[in-house]
Amino acid sequence: MVNYPNGKKGGWTAAATSAGRRGMNLESDINRTNIFYLDRDQAVIHKKPTPVQIVKVDYPQRSAAKITEAYFKLPSTTDYNGIYRGRYIDFEAKECSLKTSFPFKMLHPHQIRHLDAVLRHGAIAFLIVRFTEYDETYFIPARNMIDFYNTADRHSIPYEWFGKTGRIIPSSFLKPVDYLQIIDELYFTEGGSLSDG
Numbered sequence: 001m002v003n004y005p006n007g008k009k010g011g012w013t014a015a016a017t018s019a020g021r022r023g024m025n026l027e028s029d030i031n032r033t034n035i036f037y038l039d040r041d042q043a044v045i046h047k048k049p050t051p052v053q054i055v056k057v058d059y060p061q062r063s064a065a066k067i068t069e070a071y072f073k074l075p076s077t078t079d080y081n082g083i084y085r086g087r088y089i090d091f092e093a094k095e096c097s098l099k100t101s102f103p104f105k106m107l108h109p110h111q112i113r114h115l116d117a118v119l120r121h122g123a124i125a126f127l128i129v130r131f132t133e134y135d136e137t138y139f140i141p142a143r144n145m146i147d148f149y150n151t152a153d154r155h156s157i158p159y160e161w162f163g164k165t166g167r168i169i170p171s172s173f174l175k176p177v178d179y180l181q182i183i184d185e186l187y188f189t190e191g192g193s194l195s196d197g
Helices: 026-039 109-120 142-151 159-165 179-187
Strands: 044-047 052-061 064-072 080-084 087-096 101-103 124-131 136-141 156-158
Touching: 026 044, 026 080, 026 087, 026 124, 026 179, 087 101, 087 109, 087 179, 101 159, 109 124, 109 142, 124 142, 124 159, 124 179, 136 142, 136 159, 136 179, 142 159, 156 159
Parallel strands: 087 124
Antiparallel strands: 044 080, 052 064, 080 087, 101 156, 124 136
């Protein structure tokens, strides 16, 4: 129980949230990690803005404008892009609350086409998928996901596939989703297991 200065009492329970998920989500974890990379001049990777068409704006005060109606102009491609060690980086990030599988409906066909296109042009493309029930965050090379997507006779990817195909992304306070560590291992070390595309 916590006693606040105004006399009110409050409480908390340790079972409510795990330490890994307390007030955080995948996007904010990636954004924090990207700021760390940028501050140390390791990489320049940003979240892509979603193009929006503003239709109606109200002006309740002269100094304040409030958007009351807007629409997405066109489907977005992927969530993040940038450059690392001279290579273009492009990736999508998804949080999955299911325990047994990742539904394909979470990935749109235009995103699959986009990832395939950037791979053909030499990008390092991948997905970051967090299974929130297990507090596990996976790095999945885009080629592996695209191949499964194109050949699967089902509407989801089994959870076990991520453990066999992907890599758990290391996490620390300063770098909650340290995906560059995986990229270094796969693309920039002698004998890295991935080819370009």
